Amino acid sequence: MKTTVISVLGTKKDAYGGTTPARWKTWRPNIGLVQQEEFPVDELHLILGKAFQSLGTRIKEDIATVSPRTKVVFDFIELKDPWDIEEVYEKFYDYARRPCFHEEATRYYVHISTGSHVEKICLFLLTESRHIPGKLVQSSPKEGHVSHSTDSKGVINVIDLDLSCYDKLAKRFEGERQNDLSFLKQGIETRNAAFNRLIETIERVAIRSSAPLLLTGPTGAGKTQLARQIHKLKIQNGQVKGKFVGVNCATLGGDLSSAALFGYKKGAFTGAGADHAGFLKEADGGVLFLDEIGELPIDTQARLLKAIEEKSYRPIGAMTDEHSDFQLICGTNIDLGEHVAKGKFRRDLLARINLWNFDLPGLADRREDIEPNLDYELEKASKKTGKHVTFNKEARERFLAFALDPATRWEGNFRDLNAMVTRMATLAEGGRISLTDVEEELARSVRHKVPVAAEEVDFAALLGTDFPERFDEFDLAQLAHVISVCRKATTLSEAAKRLFAVSRRKKKSANDSDRLSKYLAKFGIKFAQLRQ
Numbered sequence: 017m018k019t020t021v022i023s024v025l026g027t028k029k030d031a032y033g034g035t036t037p038a039r040w041k042t043w044r045p046n047i048g049l050v051q052q053e054e055f056p057v058d059e060l061h062l063i064l065g066k067a068f069q070s071l072g073t074r075i076k077e078d079i080a081t082v083s084p085r086t087k088v089v090f091d092f093i094e095l096k097d098p099w100d101i102e103e104v105y106e107k108f109y110d111y112a113r114r115p116c117f118h119e120e121a122t123r124y125y126v127h128i129s130t131g132s133h134v135e136k137i138c139l140f141l142l143t144e145s146r147h148i149p150g151k152l153v154q155s156s157p158k159e160g161h162v163s164h165s166t167d168s169k170g171v172i173n174v175i176d177l178d179l180s181c182y183d184k185l186a187k188r189f190e191g192e193r194q195n196d197l198s199f200l201k202q203g204i205e206t207r208n209a210a211f212n213r214l215i216e217t218i219e220r221v222a223i224r225s226s227a228p229l230l231l232t233g234p235t236g237a238g239k240t241q242l243a244r245q246i247h248k249l250k251i252q253n254g255q256v257k258g259k260f261v262g263v264n265c266a267t268l269g270g271d272l273s274s275a276a277l278f279g280y281k282k283g284a285f286t287g288a289g290a291d292h293a294g295f296l297k298e299a300d301g302g303v304l305f306l307d308e309i310g311e312l313p314i315d316t317q318a319r320l321l322k323a324i325e326e327k328s329y330r331p332i333g334a335m336t337d338e339h340s341d342f343q344l345i346c347g348t349n350i351d352l353g354e355h356v357a358k359g360k361f362r363r364d365l366l367a368r369i370n371l372w373n374f375d376l377p378g379l380a381d382r383r384e385d386i387e388p389n390l391d392y393e394l395e396k397a398s399k400k401t402g403k404h405v406t407f408n409k410e411a412r413e414r415f416l417a418f419a420l421d422p423a424t425r426w427e428g429n430f431r432d433l434n435a436m437v438t439r440m441a442t443l444a445e446g447g448r449i450s451l452t453d454v455e456e457e458l459a460r461s462v463r464h465k466v467p468v469a470a471e472e473v474d475f476a477a478l479l480g481t482d483f484p485e486r487f488d489e490f491d492l493a494q495l496a497h498v499i500s501v502c503r504k505a506t507t508l509s510e511a512a513k514r515l516f517a518v519s520r521r522k523k524k525s526a527n528d529s530d531r532l533s534k535y536l537a538k539f540g541i542k543f544a545q546l547r548q
Contacts, residue, residue: 018058018122024131025064043157045129048170050083059087098132105138112147124150151176200245204392208382228344228369233376236429239347247303258302266311273316284333299342307347317362379426386419397441405441410451423497502546
């Protein structure tokens with residue numbers, strides 16, 4: 017195969033020595049390149065402007081002397097400023113897009129030892145992106161990076177961007193990225209694919225952008241914790257140096273919200289006995305998290321929009337503006353679009369904070385993540401109590417059966433999970449949560465979590481009028497959901513497939529219909545009764 021090298025004419029390094037005999041005792045990049053016995057060059061494409069054609073001709077003649085086999089071709093590219101990256105990249109890109117590469121019969125190399133730093137960078141980028149289908153080659157004098165070497169040949173290094181040795185760099189980068197993802201998830205090995213993809217996107221945006229982020233989702237879905245982790249990640253990557261300032265806008269008190277956010281001067285209003293900096297000033301250089309942002313009054317929203325766009329604002333009673341450069345993260349569990357339609361939220365503010373909108377799912381929508389989050393809560397409880405907190409086998413199985421049951425709605429999401437683990441850990445003897453501890457906790461919790469479907473079931477007709485004395489509320493709540501599913505299904509098999517969808521995937525064969533029939537039989541109910 018033919019070997020072709022693409023190189024920029026070195027208007028200084030290639031010109032060393034001029035036309036004097038001394039030039040043969042001086043290292044010149046393109047002359048030295050073609051003198052390498054182990055790297056025979058069949059064709060050298062020199063990129064140059066027409067103003068340097070005479071130098072190019074002189075170099076071409078010298079190359080003919082030391083390497084007669086090398087054909088030198090001039091590729092003229094006119095650059096007004098070889099340090100203007102926009103101009104250089106555009107013209108080099110057009111050069112790379114020409115239909116002149118014949119990979120089947122030619123090995124291509126790109127020489128990156130001549131030209132301005134910008135030209136070298138652009139050639140590297142076009143080679144790395146495969147616009148130029150070749151490897152990189154770098155030449156240098158033997159003594160290192162000394163221009164006036166007494167050895168005119170120097171040495172070369174070939175850099176193959178596709179070599180497997182570069183996998184180490186890729187693996188290291190990927191390892192760092194996985195650490196960032198784990199950090200955002202607080203080390204929890206989440207299993208929900210959609211949630212993991214969401215976190216991956218948040219990680220990329222958090223690292224690359226300082227634009228506002230909007231975190232939506234139900235109460236207790238983890239918006240505040242995620243905002244804190246984003247701040248810590250930005251600190252680690254040197255993007256912010258200031259602190260995290262979290263504000264629940266629902267607690268600011270309406271008319272006093274502007275004073276709390278933007279600060280005020282002494283005497284600005286009744287009760288203003290001293291200057292107050294405000295949350296925006298406190299967050300200067302850091303992250304400001306405004307949770308429940310939909311609760312801000314309209315006039316405060318207008319002031320906030322100005323502060324976001326101009327990084328400046330005027331405290332109440334002040335004569336001059338203050339400056340604060342903060343990264344804004346907002347949180348809400350309401351539909352801000354509906355608030356805009358009702359005139360409760362400014363459309364321009366929503367447009368400004370809604371560039372990156374991430375909707376966090378509730379715990380009920382990612383039940384496969386309940387178990388790893390349970391372990392995380394146990395670890396937290398252990399640190400808080402100073403003793404190792406764990407479940408015995410039966411207790412863990414019972415709690416997970418409750419947690420994974422579709423009838424458990426988890427309306428408070430992770431706050432509910434945290435509260436339940438905290439109570440069980442507190443009452444557990446020796447830090448060992450028993451089956452009794454779990455049953456007592458479920459009895460406490462289930463009274464507040466009976467599905468709406470339970471209100472639509474005539475238990476007296478199905479189970480007898482004495483059913484309250486014979487069955488726990490937990491069992492009735494679960495049964496209510498099963499009945500609701502059965503009534504919507506046309507066959508016993510259809511209902512069973514929905515109710516046991518998760519466990520079915522873990523079995524090679526399963527008789528779910530029989531399993532459902534036996535469950536209903538415990539209550540003296542047949543599927544046909546529910547279809548009547």
